[in-house]
Amino acid sequence: TGLSRPQRMLKAVQKNATKGDPQSVIAAIDYYCRHKEWAMNVGDDKGPILDSVVSEVNPSTALELGTYCGYSTVRIARLLSPGSKLITVEFNPAYAAVARQIIAHAGLQNKVTLVEGGSGDLIPKIKEQFGITSFDFVFLDHWKDRYLPDIKLLEDCGLLKKGSVLLADNVICPGTPEYLEYVRNSPRYKSQYFQSYLEYTKAEDGLEKSVFLG
Numbered sequence: 001t002g003l004s005r006p007q008r009m010l011k012a013v014q015k016n017a018t019k020g021d022p023q024s025v026i027a028a029i030d031y032y033c034r035h036k037e038w039a040m041n042v043g044d045d046k047g048p049i050l051d052s053v054v055s056e057v058n059p060s061t062a063l064e065l066g067t068y069c070g071y072s073t074v075r076i077a078r079l080l081s082p083g084s085k086l087i088t089v090e091f092n093p094a095y096a097a098v099a100r101q102i103i104a105h106a107g108l109q110n111k112v113t114l115v116e117g118g119s120g121d122l123i124p125k126i127k128e129q130f131g132i133t134s135f136d137f138v139f140l141d142h143w144k145d146r147y148l149p150d151i152k153l154l155e156d157c158g159l160l161k162k163g164s165v166l167l168a169d170n171v172i173c174p175g176t177p178e179y180l181e182y183v184r185n186s187p188r189y190k191s192q193y194f195q196s197y198l199e200y201t202k203a204e205d206g207l208e209k210s211v212f213l214g
């Protein structure tokens, strides 16, 4: 059966990107996915919106749910200040194996902790395992029907504080209707929609930024 799609993407990164240069890793993945084969990275339309929110928050502690091949992990980690930490969670071991190599190719492995497992199982263990009291920034990009239960879990575990910023991918396509309804109507969040496009396509998608009000 040969290489998987993530493995083919990794080969394209190893061939075309400069080791230790996150921007070249991002460019190599975007080129591959736009011209060779589509993949579910946040991509180069939504990516700059992600960048601007991360830069504005400048998080000391960040959480990413849904690593996939590490594209958004690299986008986030390259913007973190020295001493800041990104924890990224991936359910699929094969994806995680590729992501580790892509993150390492970008030279960002010291800023990133990749954890394998389901978000529902891992979130309650984060405080004890990583000594983190709360997250300044959370990027949601995993199972779309887990966005809502998982932010409630983050609240219940005391992992959000006043001012914590949530950024959710795919709120239009594939869509996260229950999540959107909740964050847009809850008095505990101030929400804002950033319209964009589904990665590497002309279909509409967007990111929802929600500030936790405590």
Ligand SMILES: O=C(NCCCCc1cc2cnccc2s1)c1cc(-c2ccc(F)cc2)cc(O)c1O
Binding pocket: 040, 041, 042, 065, 066, 067, 068, 089, 090, 091, 092, 117, 118, 119, 120, 141, 142, 143, 144, 146, 169, 170, 173, 174, 198, 199
């Ligand atoms: O499913 C998507 N992302 C989630 C992968 C779920 C794996 C994980 C579950 C889990 C549970 N716990 C912890 C960690 C994790 S990681 C996804 C799909 C599309 C898409 C696909 C077809 C299409 F026609 C149009 C859009 C676009 C996107 O940008 C996506 O992000």
Ligand SMILES: [Mg+2]
Binding pocket: 040, 041, 042, 141, 169, 170
């Ligand atoms: Mg996504």
